[in-house]
Amino acid sequence: MARSYRQPTLRQIEVFKAVIETGTVSRAAETLHMSQPAASKLLSNLEADTGINLFERRRGLLIPTERGQRFYEEVDRIFSGLDQIAMAVENLRSEEHGRLTIGVLPALSGRFISTVIRSFAQAQPDVFISLHARSSQFLIDWMRSGKVDVCVVTGRVDDPHIQTEPILTMPMACMLPLDHPLAERPSISVADMVDEPLIAFMHSSYTRLRLERAFEAENRMPRVVTEATTAQNVCELVAAGMGIALVHPVYAETVEGRVVMRPFAPPNVLDFQLCRLRHGRNRRLVTAFVDTVRATAQAFARDGIIPRSGRSVR
Numbered sequence: 001m002a003r004s005y006r007q008p009t010l011r012q013i014e015v016f017k018a019v020i021e022t023g024t025v026s027r028a029a030e031t032l033h034m035s036q037p038a039a040s041k042l043l044s045n046l047e048a049d050t051g052i053n054l055f056e057r058r059r060g061l062l063i064p065t066e067r068g069q070r071f072y073e074e075v076d077r078i079f080s081g082l083d084q085i086a087m088a089v090e091n092l093r094s095e096e097h098g099r100l101t102i103g104v105l106p107a108l109s110g111r112f113i114s115t116v117i118r119s120f121a122q123a124q125p126d127v128f129i130s131l132h133a134r135s136s137q138f139l140i141d142w143m144r145s146g147k148v149d150v151c152v153v154t155g156r157v158d159d160p161h162i163q164t165e166p167i168l169t170m171p172m173a174c175m176l177p178l179d180h181p182l183a184e185r186p187s188i189s190v191a192d193m194v195d196e197p198l199i200a201f202m203h204s205s206y207t208r209l210r211l212e213r214a215f216e217a218e219n220r221m222p223r224v225v226t227e228a229t230t231a232q233n234v235c236e237l238v239a240a241g242m243g244i245a246l247v248h249p250v251y252a253e254t255v256e257g258r259v260v261m262r263p264f265a266p267p268n269v270l271d272f273q274l275c276r277l278r279h280g281r282n283r284r285l286v287t288a289f290v291d292t293v294r295a296t297a298q299a300f301a302r303d304g305i306i307p308r309s310g311r312s313v314r
Contacts, residue, residue, distance in 0.1 A: 012046040023232030103139035103151030107231035155206035171267040197225040197243035
């Protein structure tokens, strides 16, 4: 007899989406203002109701399966449509005031962008700010269609209508578990990493491309054992002892005290791209916001908020 499946509930989908985007069930539960056991149960019920194995469970971590990732992409697309409806409503409500719509990578949606928005809001208290954390390609598509005024992404942006500038330009760092033998070294090279299990971003990501080019320059092949879609996932896997990773130093914020950061030698620079339309709307507000992003990025590096060479995050 064929098994019957149930339609997933909205709350199950919300938990699933939050787990993918935050990296852990505990963070997802916190985001959704619910208990971790309740979130775990909803996630298990989702898999049972749909009959789809959405995650692999390794040492207490949830790693999206291929089907889980594909399901997330569909969920994110649908939620994005709902977000656009909500955005239209908010536009109508606040059209008499200044409004700025900002896009940012999930990896920068914590301390960095919060500091930027706080500083901007102090100088522009009457401006309504709408913040969206999405992937680079998603944000660039939104910018082309006029849905965001300014965004921060990774990789190069090849569009004559979009003005870009690099921010948070820093050498890649090697992130290691606290008890890893390489943590005793002042810097880490490709030769040191060649036999180590690596946690990496997906093939389509800018950071993964830089990792592979660094190994190709030494005629080596990286031993990637696990791929992940978000910086939070990569960092949590390293903190759990699953392997080591090459990352932008700003990513260490989410696992501060649970990993060690070492310089990667020779230096290999990573950055983010601050983007705005060349002839977009809200030019005065966008310019003011861009100035605030620049100043905040410089302050983060100057004041040591981002780990520098030779400094551990313990």
